[in-house]
Amino acid sequence: MRRINFIILIMTVAILTGCNEDQNKLNIEVYETSAKGNKLTELKKFEKKDSIVTIKLNPTEEFQTITGFGGAFTESSAYLLNNLSKPNRDTILQAYFAKEGANYSLTRTHMNSCDFSLNNYSYTPVEGDVNLEHFTIEEDMDDLIPMIKDALAFSEDGFKIFASPWSAAPWMKDNNSWVGGKLLPEYNDTWALFFSKYLDAYKKEGIEIWGFTVENEPHGNGNNWESMHFSPKEMTDFVQFHLGPKLEADGYGDKIILGYDQNRAGLKEWVDEMFRDEESSKYFHGTAIHWYESTYDYFPEDLQYAHNKAPNKYLIETEGCIDSQVPVWKDDAWYWKKEATDWGYDWAPEDQKHLHPKYSPVNRYARDIIGCLNNWVDGWVDWNMVLDRQGGPNWFENWCVAPVIVDPEKDEVYFTPLYHTMAHFSKFIRPEAKVIGLENSDDKLMATAAVNPDGSIAVVLFNEFETPKTVNLSLNEKNVEFSIDAQALQTIIISTKN
Incomplete structure (x- = not known):
């Protein structure tokens, strides 16, 4: 009898201990x-x-409160999707936007053409059309708009879209060229109207635009593809005296305006100017940044400075990709090895070469996103969602890597490890997370x-x-x-x- 009682006691202690362990x-x-x-x-x-x-x-x-994670709708990606079978097209869009996929929540697209377009084009083709009576988004109707609409159909939670111009039409610029140059002062109001017209046109197609960056890479891109230069003061004046008031007057005062939109090393001088006073700060809702300054440094001090300058504003990484690199096809191991090189590996000035060593593509994404999240960045947006085996199409032949690579001729799709890397964040850290x-x-x-x-x-x-x-x-x-x-x-x- 004593032996039975002893066994019962031991079992009771074990059960209680196990319950306690489970509770802890x-x-x-x-x-x-x-x-x-x-x-x-x-x-x-x-x-x-x-x-x-x-x-x-x-x-x-x-x-910070999270705005979202995602990638960019480009004409190149949309064109490739249109050249795949419907099952493969749907597989890619579902992988990016469905709840069981990466569930992207924040996306970007371009206004007018960019390097990842098939050619140069503008929504304002008629020279001297200061009132933009001939404004048209016809160039987007075959590829870009169908991709966005189909993505929205796959997205149960929905997602935000912001748009970025690479350049105004050449007739509005001081060098009459797609590449480089500045907006002529007499077209400040016309260019502000351009943003409002874009909102009208996309709204008519059933696509709500959440906001804008004022200009992609205002320092330029080495005079290679579409660009238009702004100094910090020129951009701030354009937003304060033209773009902000125009959107407000046209009933679009709720649209988000993000300034800068280039690499982090130049961040301090830009936020100092953008948020120089209450009047300029009124129309800037935040700051946009890119990652091309380095393959490993995420510039925590610059990010913290930008946050402290405008602590209640957005700080969003709006573009990053494995650049100047032809993708490696169906070889997952390459994406984990330090073999990739970027533009700076060959072309950076000597005093900046150390920022551009050979690197692992997965490392670059994972390090940067975690580093950004730990330094006040609230959104992180990849560049092209889909590219081909060459890293295009791209009218300038500026080849890059995307998380999803396709071979349209063979109707094949390759989800690289970069897709899964992005999904680790976009799928599990949702908008409004803290x-x-x-x-x-x-x-x-x-x-x-x-x-x-x-x-x-x-x-x-x-x-x-x-x-x-x-x-x-x-x-x-x-x-x-x-x-x-x-x-x-x-x-x-x-x-x-x-």
Whole structure:
């Protein structure tokens, strides 16, 4: 009898201990993309590793509110989709926009042509048409607009679209060229009207535009493809005295205007001018940035400076891609190796060469997005969604890589590891999420976290090195242990049930 009672006591203690352990354990889902072949794969089993990292989440420490993640609608991408079979076209759009896919929430498109167009074109083809009576978006009707409409049909949650001009039509510019030059002062009001006309035209097609960047790369692009130069003061004056008032007068005062829209190293002088006083700040809703200044440095000090200058404004990364590079076809391993080179590898000045070493494409994306999120950036938008095996089409032959590569002649599609890298953020960190604080014991494991509107917490980890690690993750006196592989990106979802 005593033996039976003793056994019952032991079993009771074990059950109570197990219950207590369950109560103190975080309920998580872990998704991993890795050099070894995981592609947003849900992991259930973990092995203990020698290297141990502790990460403690602090949801009471809140930072920026997330606007979204996504990519750009370009004529090149839209043209390629039109040259695929309908099943493959639908597969790509579903992968980007459906809830079971990457669920993109923030997107960009171009106004007039850009380098990733099939040729130069303008919505204002008639020279001297100062009132834009002949404004037309006919060039967008075959490819670009159908792609956007189909994406909207696949998106259950919907997504924001902002538009960017690369250049006004040559007749409005001081050099009468698509490339370089400045807007002639006598066309300031005409160019402001251009933005309003664009909103009208796209609205007529059933497409709501959320906002604009004033000019793609106002410093220019080395006089290679469509561009139009602004100094910080020239752009700020244009927005304050022309664009802002025009949109307001035409009933579009709620549209978002983002200034700058180029690399981060020039950020300080731009935000100083854009937010120089209350009147100029009135029409700027935030700042747009690109990543081409470096393949590894995300410029945290510049990002923090921009935030502190305008803490209640948007700070959005509006363009990044693996540039000056022909894509590698159906070889996932290449995207994890330090073999890619960018424009700066060959052309950067000597004092800037160190910013452009050979790099791993996955590393570049994962490092930059996490680095941005940890330094006040609230949105991150990739460049072309779809390109071909050459890295085009591109009228200037400025080849680049996209997360999805296609071969229209063979009707084949390749989802590169860059697609899964983007999805780790866009799928799991939703608009209106709040970035939160965390303590990380290992500076070689990049980490960021955000609380979603539904209460779930998304933690993204990136281990770019060759050593797998065990992670002890804690939140509010609860914890859980799991592992991350070498060269791996993980998103951990902490359930609202905890």
